[in-house]
Amino acid sequence: MDGKSILLMALIYAAVIQDVKAAKLTIQPSQNIQAGSTYYLALQCSPDSNSSYTKLRTMEIYKQSMVSPKKLLVKVDSTGSYTPGAGITKPKYKILFLLNAPQLIDKYVQVDINNPDCHDTAEYTCETTGETATSSHPVYLKDSKTVTVQSNPGKVEMKIFHExxxxxxxxxxxxxxxxxxxxxxxTWTWEFKPSGDSLTDVKFYKVHDTTYDVRTENIRKSQVDQHTSTQCGYNTGSTLQHEVGMEDDGLKIRCMVDNSELYSAIKTIYLTLDDVKKRMLLADTERIKLEQEKLKQQISKNTTNCNCCCN
Known part of the structure; x- marks a missing residue:
């Protein structure tokens, strides 16, 4: 190979590297969707308008998730022959393609994913190969996008150690x-209601709210089970450490996921009978002290009025 050929190949290679966005991956209805809110996810791969292709050879769509390597979803060539990836079958997947369009940019291959769930959260890549006016060698282009399928939490379980x-x-x-x-x-939120308040008449206070001393020592995140090949979600939790106080008989403690009451759980703390009696005794003692103080103030007031009359 002479020097001119080497220079030409280098220029072609540089052009391919710089023009990595000249393939186009279109995602419908959105890259971020809520599980259950839509019945399909469409991934369409096509040449972009700046691809400089004069002839299209192949179009391919790949998937790569957090727990699995790059995987072929579908490959189609200019003859109309297509190859689905392993496991890409109905009814979960549907393959569509158009090759007889007059314009190169109108040709495409598409994968429809029915009822997308968290297993479909991944990076998807559209890869195309074709010939340009300057070379008959295949020019490789790609476009990648990340899809996130969000879902609501499951049932919240609340446990006290030792309950x-x-x-x-x-x-x-x-x-x-x-x-x-x-x-x-x-994310987790911990809240509480002082004892004696119903669930409807008084708001929950945040655990670190200064309105009420809940005597929390620590809130820590529980161990998180990350994605696996068979389970794409998280099993996660939060732990609250609490020292039981004299005012805690009937104290309601609530944990919530993402600040939503729909995904929450509540436990109520009750004191032993002796502690309740102590609490009542202290309350009576305080009440008696207040009554005595009021009586002293009244006597002092009456004495002052009497002295004034005598004078």
Missing amino acids: KPKYDVGEKIEITCQTGVENPEP
């Missing part, structure tokens, strides 16, 4: 909430 009907004042407990969610990984 029992009643707790002693000063006892330290751990409350753990867990749920399964496909993606993205959820």
